[in-house]
Amino acid sequence: MTNQAGDVTIGIVAGEASGDALAALLIQAVRARIPGVRFVGVAGPKMEEAGCEAWVPLETLAIRGFAEVLGRVPELLRLRRALVQRFREARIRMFVGVDAPDFNLGLERKLKRRGVRTVHFVSPSVWAWRRERIMTIARSAHRLLALFPFEPPLYEKSGVAVTYVGHPLAHDASTPGSRRSAREQLKLPLAQPVFALLPGSRQSELDAHSELVLRTAAQIHAQKPDACFLVPLATRPTRDRFEADSFRLGFDTLPMTLLYGHARDALEAADVAIVASGTATLEAALARCPHVIFYRVKALTEWYVRRKYLLPYVGLPNVLAGRFVVPEFLQDEATVGNLTQAAVNLYDDTVTRRRLEALFGRFAEALNVDTETVAAEAVVAELSAAR
Numbered sequence: 001m002t003n004q005a006g007d008v009t010i011g012i013v014a015g016e017a018s019g020d021a022l023a024a025l026l027i028q029a030v031r032a033r034i035p036g037v038r039f040v041g042v043a044g045p046k047m048e049e050a051g052c053e054a055w056v057p058l059e060t061l062a063i064r065g066f067a068e069v070l071g072r073v074p075e076l077l078r079l080r081r082a083l084v085q086r087f088r089e090a091r092i093r094m095f096v097g098v099d100a101p102d103f104n105l106g107l108e109r110k111l112k113r114r115g116v117r118t119v120h121f122v123s124p125s126v127w128a129w130r131r132e133r134i135m136t137i138a139r140s141a142h143r144l145l146a147l148f149p150f151e152p153p154l155y156e157k158s159g160v161a162v163t164y165v166g167h168p169l170a171h172d173a174s175t176p177g178s179r180r181s182a183r184e185q186l187k188l189p190l191a192q193p194v195f196a197l198l199p200g201s202r203q204s205e206l207d208a209h210s211e212l213v214l215r216t217a218a219q220i221h222a223q224k225p226d227a228c229f230l231v232p233l234a235t236r237p238t239r240d241r242f243e244a245d246s247f248r249l250g251f252d253t254l255p256m257t258l259l260y261g262h263a264r265d266a267l268e269a270a271d272v273a274i275v276a277s278g279t280a281t282l283e284a285a286l287a288r289c290p291h292v293i294f295y296r297v298k299a300l301t302e303w304y305v306r307r308k309y310l311l312p313y314v315g316l317p318n319v320l321a322g323r324f325v326v327p328e329f330l331q332d333e334a335t336v337g338n339l340t341q342a343a344v345n346l347y348d349d350t351v352t353r354r355r356l357e358a359l360f361g362r363f364a365e366a367l368n369v370d371t372e373t374v375a376a377e378a379v380v381a382e383l384s385a386a387r
Contacts, residue, residue: 008034008383011092011116012052013042013083013107015061015100017201017234018279020044022121023098025168027052029376034383040090041083055086059203059235061100076103084110093386096121096379097141101133108140117386119379121145123162126154128319134158143382145375148320149366163378166369173286173364174268176357182268186230186257193227193347195220196270196289197256198263198280201234203241208296209276210245212334216274217254219340224347228255230266267291272347274339281326282316285360286367290353292327292342293318294334320363325356 010030014023024046027039031051039051044058060079080103087095094117097104101124108118120141126133127150137144138160145165146152152162183190197217199209217229233239239260246252259266263280267273267287275284277295284291293315313319317326327342329335346353 008036009038009040009090009092010379010383011041011083011087011090011095011111012039012047012098013061013096013100013104014044014047014058014098015042015103016058017044019099019122020046020058022168023047023052023096024050025372026096026098026121026375026379029372030379033376033380040092041087056083059237061103080107080110083107084114087111087116088114092116094119094379094383098122101137105133105136105140109136112140112142117142117382119143119145119382121375122147123151123154127151128314142385143378145378147367163374164369165371165375165378167282167286167367168371169283169286170364170367170369171371172264173361173368174264174288176288176361178268178288182265186265186269188228188269193224194270195227195229195343195347196266196273196275196284196291197229197231198266198273198275198284199231199242200276200278201238201280203238205276206238206241206245209294210242211249212294212296212336212339213274214246214249214251214254215336216339216343217256218251219336220343221254223340223344228257230257230259230270232259232261232263232266234261234263236260271353272343274343277314277328277330279316285317285320285326286364288357288360290326290346290356292329292339292346294329294339296331296334317360317363320366321359325359 012023014020027050031037040053042056042058043052043054048054095111096119097108099122112118118141123144123146124133138158141160143161145163147167152164155162188194197213199206199213221227233242239258243258263283264287267284267289270289273284273289273291275281275291275293277293281293313324313328315326315328318324329338
């Protein structure tokens with residue numbers, strides 16, 4: 001479907017690296033259907049490369065945790081008000097909020113009241129906690145684009161239209177032969193123990209996780225002296241921060257390769273990964289990489305989440321499986337000793353690793369939908385309804 005209306009402007013806001021990637025795919029696919037469309041808003045580097053005009057850098061919204069957000073509430077409210085005004089001045093016909101629900105849903109609600117067609121891309125984890133947000137989403141968005149097949153049924157009685165679009169990471173999911181190819185690309189011997197370390201994509205996550213991950217790598221290396229480590233970092237600032245931490249703590253002599261991006265390459269090459277909870281755990285599963293999940297947040301954030309959390313696990317592989325298939329170490333359990341033991345045990349247990357790799361392959365099959373096409377057609381249809 002194409003449309004020659006070159007004056008169409010769509011507002012868009014993403015809040016972290018995973019949202020930047022999703023939004024970039026959507027922007028490219030919509031622009032293929034509406035060549036003259038203009039995208040403006042809060043954008044990351046991939047969105048800019050896809051043709052989005054960045055009014056505000058994505059890092060402005062890259063905040064994790066309830067406690068961490070509290071300190072920036074006035075700033076975020078000012079930003080939301082400023083965006084509403086600027087979107088009105090730009091006469092946007094549609095707004096797409098990509099994840100970042102605590103910021104985007106309020107923005108969508110304000111714009112919807114002003115007659116703007118609104119789409120929310122990525123369901124908040126209402127299946128895990130804060131189920132009451134379903135009605136907030138219904139008040140805020142005309143349509144929800146859901147990444148997981150178990151999500152649409154949750155919204156059946158809400159009145160919001162839901163389109164299941166699958167997950168784009170599944171399109172290029174790894175195959176049983178991917179590890180050999182990744183090792184060859186990174187010039188790593190097939191027999192060498194390789195561990196991937198993913199401490200998070202945000203500066204605040206590195207604040208909580210860098211030292212833990214570095215000390216864990218040192219302990220693993222003490223037990224397996226021939227092991228090496230791959231550390232993909234999402235941005236130049238996070239890479240610089242992790243490198244500075246490794247020097248400060250005296251771990252710069254570890255056989256560790258820092259990568260700018262290339263998370264998939266690192267995960268495909270690794271025998272075992274240690275991964276901060278979030279989208280990266282799904283990346284690990286779709287790379288067929290057995291892994292251990294960890295996460296730390298401030299005490300106030302933990303208290304708030306535990307009050308409302310509905311599931312016994314947080315990692316996406318466990319959510320998709322409906323049971324614990326990947327070890328999780330959260331808060332006080334996220335210790336050097338626990339992560340080291342779990343990672344080494346998983347490396348030594350080849351039977352469990354092969355079973356996990358097969359299970360992860362089945363995840364990829366379930367999530368493999370033509371995401372860009374389905375999402376873009378849903379957005380174009382909503383855009384048509386806005387006229």
